[in-house]
Amino acid sequence: MKRIVGIASMLVAVVGTVAAEPVCEAWHVPYTGEDATGPKVIGFWTFANVKDASGKGRDAVLHGATLASDTRVGTCLESFCGWPVQDKRHAAVVANHPSLSPKGAFTLEMWIRPKPEFADYPEAFLADKKYVAHTDYQWTLGAADAGGQRRLHLRLGFGDDSENYGSEPSLFVTNQWTHLAVTYDGSGTVRFFRDGASLGSATRTGRSRIAPGSHPLSIGDRIGSLYHGFPGYLTQVRLCQGALEFRPITLAAASDRSVFIRMEKTPSLRFMLTNAQRQTARDVSVSCSIEGRETSRTLIPELAPGASRTLEVPVDTALRPGVYALRVRVVLPGKEGHEHYVSDESATFTLVPRRPPRMPVVMWGLYGAANVLRELPRLTEIGFTHCLGFGADYGRVFEAGCPVAPDTPERVAEVKRMLDTALAHHVGIIATLSPGHWAAGAKAEFRRVDRSGARNDKKPALCAAFPEMQTLAFHVGASVAQAYSAFPAWQAALLHTEVRDGANVCWHAHDREAYRRATGAEYPQDAPGKGGVDYMKLADFPHNRVIPDDHPLLRFLSWYWKEGDGWNRMNAELHRGLKSVGRDGIWTFHDPAVRVASVYGSGGSADVLSQWTYSYPDPIRIGVATDELFAMVRGAAQPQQVMKMTQIIWYRSQTAPAAKGDEVKKAPASPWEDTDPDAAFPTISPMHLREAFWTKLARPVRGIMYHGWGSLVPQSGESAYRYTHPQTQHELRRLIKEVVEPLGPALLQIPDRPSDVAFLESFASQMFAHRGTYGWGNGWSGDAYQMLLWAHLQPEIIYDETVRARGLDGFRVLVMMDCDVLTAGVVSAVKAFQARGGQVVGDERLCPAIQADMTVASYTRTRKADEDRAALIAKATELRAALDVRYRRYCDASTPDVVPRCRSYGSTDYLFAVNDRREFGDYVGQHGLVMENGLPAEAMLSLARSSGHVYDLTEGRTLHARVQEGRLTIARTFGPCDGCVLMVTERAIEAVRIDVAQETRLGCRLPCTVSVVDVNGKPLDAVVPLHVEILDPAGSPAEWSGYYGAEQGCLTLTLDLAPNDRRGLWQIRARELASRRCGTAYFRVTHP
Structure with missing residues (x-):
């Protein structure tokens, strides 16, 4: 602020036409008329006397201050130095009145003239109604800094706490009149003015009106000791409603x-x-x-x-x-x-800064801009990279019939502020969009109808096949994209969740017409619900349980699951709307994506499919749903990726029941059961979290997700999710910081190893024998898959469609559990597979048309976790013994307690191993349903390769390996429920080489290559995890510092030197994380 306004300028009249918009206050002339006595004025003290010149009766009483005469303004208030000169009061005091505590926005202003003694005086109080309470307001002029400048401060009380707002610094000359004003908008923003010019502003989010207090208004000094009077003169002190304007422009x-x-x-x-x-x-x-x-x-x-x-x-x-x-x-x-x-x-x-690629770690929850802003510090502390943050007003979009603003202007603005803040914290925000769920509840005319044309309004379920619903989905996506695409922090969108559970076959005319167009046939007269039929109840069902590929019921149910219920198309339209503005970097996902029958197409056009899993009773069961997701995306019409969620919450009824069966009677109770007996959703145990983490990371997932914020961190207020295990959040943070952050960029580039073991999830058996896991991993099919993991097989889940599209070539073992009913095409392919020497593993339920080479009897769990695990491992041992004479695993371990899995890039293998050795603890173990504590384990890990150099990526060291019986073998010890990833290369790492020019200039681009090389200087045929530091001459990390995966052993970066970067000698330091070898290079930055 440059302009100094003399008091004489107060005599200049303001002329001109009245603006249509609110005009600035006529602060430079004495207030008269409405400006002095109008409705907006709460109190006005000119100090011609102590009366309230507004006529509102808020008269003042002098306490140590005096009325003084000034040659320019007439009579004014004179105050004096307080402490440390003298701890005495010098104020004009106005008795407390409700009107002096404005209920919303307000403005406080005055003219001041400092006396010479002000130059050496510390903070001086201009007006105070707050004192030390968390109520009302306090306006001060702060102590001078080293340059003699001072800041105005406004302290506001909000009941439970207070906020301190400060202005820009400014010089205050003694014996010169200055107009000061401060405004509060009632919503967190304070603005300061000096002589009609801005002196800065500040905003505190989440604030509203000030809390009214009981103190009087003290003008010119503090309310109580230690007194800090303003050594100078004050006049034209005015308190008004509203945040007024003082700038002409x-x-x-x-x-x-x-x-x-x-x-x-x-x-x-x-x-x-x-x-x-x-x-x-x-x-x-x-x-x-x-x-x-x-x-x-x-x-x-x-x-x-x-x-x-x-x-x-x-x-x-x-x-x-x-x-x-x-x-x-x-x-x-x-x-x-x-x-x-x-x-x-x-x-x-x-x-x-632009940053290296990272593996997403998603908090599936929080919801709402205010919640995200509040929790950003805890999210980033734990290590989350993304969270769900906002939605849309579907009714608003539906009524408009076209893309519109997705919410009220206030809420859209709130979301935009949140997105801006999230970008500063390097957190990506996910939109959660479920227009179909809204329509099911709000628009009865679009609900599903049964065979008789009746709706079930008690359990409303949408018929997503309505053309209007497809249009709504597109409009919602387009509305969100148009509103938020300019915000880089918006990075993803969830396309519906848990909507297909309530769906079923619908009998509208448009449904039947859609089936007719797709198949040329009418709905079957005996058309069943989505769950299919029981073949044993069907007349004339084939004794060999083989049905034609075009069986009318199979064809109908396949159509239903792939497109008939409309949800896949609705997700595709929502996805299309979100991509309609051409914004790069937005990915969409759908979950739970495999809570469906085993046919392709779930999620529509979503970029990513995900599924959540509860870790009990065995954490490795998360591998079942994860592999089901990979089976689903392999048949997608467009490229799709997989992410996987672990539930932070546990169902009490499944882990520590309070009212079910003998498990309730186990003792002693865990402390949380006593302190929080009503907890319906306690926290997952840290060991289960750890083992589930390693199980899904062993697969080529593109990100990991977690749900249950209220069970992960302590919360205020009531919630069904209860924070019952304080260590879980710290374990998750450790895993993210020690594994995901350093290794994630490399893991994103490492594909899966092709499997030669297939596990058939038969759609025909699901529809005619009520089989299938539907994403839950339950039943014999899910347990049988776990059995294969304990048997150290690395199966690939396939569907009937898989067999029809690509056959069984490439597989050596086919596992057919719960395959009661098969199509003729599948039977033919299986027989041809066996004729080529392929091995079929079945159970007693296997379709009679197939003769299994090995049979494993089904098993039903007993809700005794230790006995069930032992029984399934015994079956794994039985299967292993039968297979070992006919099949050689690529990766193996010496104990079923350690579960291995291999991914490969070129000639390099990445051997993951997870320790599943567990026992009952005292958190939930006393109920016998879950063994929640881990135990250490030792194992000999092996690969079917005759040579290799082994590096433990989690520990950053070389491991000794030896060849035994043609297999590369490594000894490894494991902590409880822990995991590891070993990188096995053909050639040993010798060095890290950095190639960069020796000199560049500010504002220029500088290419740089980091290579992880062997003894001959050749880059490794591997994806090697790297940590790169780019340090300026002061040692500060520059842009692009962070973790990488060096594909083919090489990483190429381009550094964009800023025009205001530091000149001098810069350093690039790169460390590969396999053996911790390091390379260093230097370059000098000069003027342009």
């Missing part, structure tokens, strides 16, 4: 964003310039600068009263990452004989 930030990614294309900050005077403003100049360098200048020849002009100020994203102040100077030429009006305002913006 106002500048308001109009940008949705203030956080940008470095090198982002064409971003700008937007401002609204408004003439708040009653006359036309001419030749208004606006200039912008960053770090003293002018970036833009605009001249506005004429601006009518109340008129506004939008200014777009480019942001130089080539600057180094950091927080910057954009200085905006507004100059309004003064009339003849008067100084120019000059106001310097600032707006901060943040440039965040």
